Amino acid sequence: MTLEHKKNIFVELGKFLGQFSENDSQRGENVLHNDLFFDKFLDLIHLSQSHNGWYTPEQVFFAVNSWAEALTKENLDQWLSEYDLSNIAPKTVGLILAGNIPLVGFHDFLSVLISGHNVLVKTSSNDQLLLPFLAKYLISVEPKLESKITFVEGKLENFDAVIATGSNNTARYFEYYFKEKPSIIRKSRNSVAILDGTESKEDMIALGEDIFRYFGLGCRNVSKLFVPKGYNFDAFFGGVFPYQDIIKYERYANNYDYNKAVFLMSNFKLLDNEFLTIKEDTSYASPISSVFYEFYEDLESLKNRLEADNEQIQCIVSKGIVENSIPFGKTQRPELWDYADNVDTIAFLKSI
Incomplete structure (x- = not known):
């Protein structure tokens, strides 16, 4: 052929x-x-x-x-x-x-x-x-x-x-x-989003797609936010509110209840909108129904850290803050040439 x-x-x-x-x-x-x-x-x-x-x-x-x-x-x-x-x-x-x-x-x-x-x-x-x-x-x-x-x-x-x-x-x-x-x-691997506080409501709604599509189970789902020091999460919660019906799905709701209870029993401080918890944490991998976040003060330092941790990261989502980042709402629609882990599969198959 x-x-x-x-x-x-x-x-x-x-x-x-x-x-x-x-x-x-x-x-x-x-x-x-x-x-x-x-x-x-x-x-x-x-x-x-x-x-x-x-x-x-x-x-x-x-x-x-x-x-x-x-x-x-x-x-x-x-x-x-x-x-x-x-x-x-x-x-x-x-x-x-x-x-x-x-x-x-x-x-x-x-x-x-x-x-x-x-x-x-x-x-x-x-x-x-x-x-x-x-x-x-x-x-x-x-x-x-x-x-x-x-x-x-x-x-x-x-x-x-x-x-x-x-x-x-x-x-x-x-x-x-x-x-x-x-x-x-x-x-x-996990995916992260970098916010700078200038995002529109439409950007935040699109970010919700990156978080909640496939219930957050994919490596291209955003599981971690990097936000500037003093960031107000009201805009974020307002943007993801249209996804509230996800809590009606029993499996997701069970994970939400369980993970929230574990966090609270451990005396972690949470922000919560009754279908998603967000928690300050240095890890990239958050459990289902939760997103971790970290504050950053210097964007260049953050870029260097993400470069050093590149083997843990599948996608970086932003409004053009980082070179080659993916626009909000696009993580689960990769092109054919967007290779997993940035490993060129066709080049590998040519080499064997």
Whole structure:
């Protein structure tokens, strides 16, 4: 298969995914194999919460829509234009996927196939249905892909390289177990926002999206705020208020009650709006329903600290305060060329 042909296969998948939305999923014209897949995928979206309580239809639809927007001919062309993929000798690349948010491993899956390799996938127990379904759709578009896609339930065997995503603890196991193979090993990371007090209400509403999308479970979710000394949090709380209905979701509410109780029993000082607590803390990783914050006095010192801690940070969000920071509201809509942990997956796949 040529690169252009592989791009076209994923463009067809993008068209298929673009039919689905939370409020109005409709069959589109000229979408391949809708008779086989449309109703089944819609059912799967609505049933996902029964397999993983965090995968509400709203969150799964969001993930599906994000990939529909990403998988266009223009985006694929822009992403791959700087790579020469003409002389790839196909290898088998094992993927060990996370399951914290819907389709979190799709970019690795896409990268392996678009670069010409074979993919051997071990899904997370928390996300075992969505990616295999999309793989079946891709195979229906191009049957030759069937020999290039394999899902396994046990341990990975007979592979040439691996991309594994997990916690800091599992990463140590991965590094030992896969030490003889070319690998990308991803650890826990968190995202931060830097505020300077000049943000608009619209900025704060958009920041709420970065905090609450996927209930805060993703590495691209903002879990830490850096604010200037003496910052007044009224504007922040006003901006995130539209997300108050998140407390109606039982799992989130249970985490809110538990974490708030733990903080209070430890005599920590909290700011609280009845669905989110914020706590002054030097850590980057805050629990569900909570965001940590720190005051800063000197922006240059803060930039130096974030640079020193770059292996703990996935995204930095700001209103242009920091070079290459992400605008408010955009963390969960990465481009195809926004690589996790800033590790160029395609370059790695070319090198194996």
